[in-house]
Amino acid sequence: MSLLDVENLRVTFPVDGGPDVRAVDGVDIAVEPGEIHGLVGESGSGKSVTARSVMRLLDGAVVEADRFDYRGEDLYAKSEAEMRTIRGDDIGMVFQDSMSALNPVMTVGEQIAEVVRHHGDVDESAGLLSELRRKYVTGTSETAPSWRRAVELLETVGIADPADVATTYPHQLSGGQRQRVMIAQALGGDPSLIIADEPTTALDVTVEAGILDELRRLCDEMDVSILLITHDLGVVAETCDSVTVMYSGSVMERASTEQLFQHPAHPYTKGLLRSVPEGGATDGELTTIPGSAPEPTERPDGCPFRDRCPAAFEACADPLPEHVVDAGHATRCHLYTERDDPGEVAWDADADIDAGVTAVTDDSGEPSPTEVTDG
Ligand SMILES: Nc1ncnc2c1ncn2[C@@H]1O[C@H](COP(=O)(O)OP(=O)(O)OP(=O)(O)O)[C@@H](O)[C@H]1O
Numbered sequence: 366m367s368l369l370d371v372e373n374l375r376v377t378f379p380v381d382g383g384p385d386v387r388a389v390d391g392v393d394i395a396v397e398p399g400e401i402h403g404l405v406g407e408s409g410s411g412k413s414v415t416a417r418s419v420m421r422l423l424d425g426a427v428v429e430a431d432r433f434d435y436r437g438e439d440l441y442a443k444s445e446a447e448m449r450t451i452r453g454d455d456i457g458m459v460f461q462d463s464m465s466a467l468n469p470v471m472t473v474g475e476q477i478a479e480v481v482r483h484h485g486d487v488d489e490s491a492g493l494l495s496e497l498r499r500k501y502v503t504g505t506s507e508t509a510p511s512w513r514r515a516v517e518l519l520e521t522v523g524i525a526d527p528a529d530v531a532t533t534y535p536h537q538l539s540g541g542q543r544q545r546v547m548i549a550q551a552l553g554g555d556p557s558l559i560i561a562d563e564p565t566t567a568l569d570v571t572v573e574a575g576i577l578d579e580l581r582r583l584c585d586e587m588d589v590s591i592l593l594i595t596h597d598l599g600v601v602a603e604t605c606d607s608v609t610v611m612y613s614g615s616v617m618e619r620a621s622t623e624q625l626f627q628h629p630a631h632p633y634t635k636g637l638l639r640s641v642p643e644g645g646a647t648d649g650e651l652t653t654i655p656g657s658a659p660e661p662t663e664r665p666d667g668c669p670f671r672d673r674c675p676a677a678f679e680a681c682a683d684p685l686p687e688h689v690v691d692a693g694h695a696t697r698c699h700l701y702t703e704r705d706d707p708g709e710v711a712w713d714a715d716a717d718i719d720a721g722v723t724a725v726t727d728d729s730g731e732p733s734p735t736e737v738t739d740g
């Protein structure tokens with residue numbers, strides 16, 4: 366059973382006096398126990414909205430899905446009180462912006478200890494008076510189990526001198542250390558799933574590599590699954606077991622990392638892959654595909670990528686089909702569907718896509734759409 370299993374997720378933001386914004390438009394996503402699953406796509410593709418829908422943190426949005434199971438139970442059937450326990454205890458979250466996610470006037474040790482106490486694994490009196498004493502008089506006693514656990518967690522995420530660091534405030538730490546503190550805090554609830562939304566985007570490459578290693582190690586050693594959101598396929602290559610590629614609110618392709626890199630099926634994936642240099646590391650944005658993604662309100666019918674796709678043809682205006690490439694590997698692309706007209710069956714999708722993608726990245730400038738409609 367998948368740890369997280371979401372089918373046909375649609376998220377709509379009602380807009381006063383304008384068309385509603387359909388930020389996520391039919392997304393399937395599954396995270397298996399013990400894996401790091403990457404959610405990758407350009408800015409605005411709906412990655413963060415998808416992640417926040419798992420935490421049920423989308424105020425004002427209409428969230429619909431055919432299935433929204435976590436550990437086999439419908440998350441959207443839970444009460445708000447049950448959700449509060451799940452957030453933090455069962456599902457931890459790590460954000461890109463550690464400075465605004467952490468409390469500036471509390472020591473980092475205190476912030477981690479608070480999550481540990483909330484989780485309830487430690488035997489400590491937790492009455493209002495002792496909370497007030499901890500917060501405003503002396504802070505958590507350094508002999509308290511929750512404090513000792515906080516120091517342990519800081520050590521777990523690779524912080525040197527954890528006992529000292531625990532007594533510091535967020536602004537006294539580097540960006541990389543703060544990211545590690547947020548991971549330690551997420552671990553404080555002993556979660557089964559950590560959702561990390563671009564956790565390394567603001568960091569330089571060496572610090573980023575250290576944190577990705579840390580996530581990989583936590584997944585392998587601590588039995589925690591991770592949904593890792595990134596716009597960087599280099600990060601996916603280095604860190605993830607499997608991956609979902611999103612574009613403008615839709616899933617374009619799902620595969621194991623190996624399948625995706627060795628046999629990419631969707632023209633969008635192929636375009637993205639061309640932005641990853643040999644060796645996997647990238648220095649940032651995925652920019653080799655000419656043009657930009659449509660706003661949710663200006664999405665064309667059918668495949669949202671068709672205006673930028675070098676292999677697009679008239680069927681791409683029809684609703685996206687799903688094509689199974691291999692076990693665990695699926696793509697949503699009309700190039701792979703059987704065509705109704707028997708006169709047009711000879712169809713070498715790979716050649717067409719490859720030709721199209723080459724045309725797009727050709728030095729000659731403008732993309733030259735491949736003629737694929739005349740069979
Ligand atoms: N509260 C909101 N109201 C209206 N539209 C929203 C809201 N939140 C997000 N959107 C829209 O939903 C779409 C998806 O946004 P989302 O933040 O999920 O993208 P993303 O893939 O995480 O991008 P990035 O890489 O920039 O973080 C965007 O077009 C965005 O403008």
Ligand code: NI
Pocket residue numbers: 412413414562
């Ligand atoms: Ni985002």
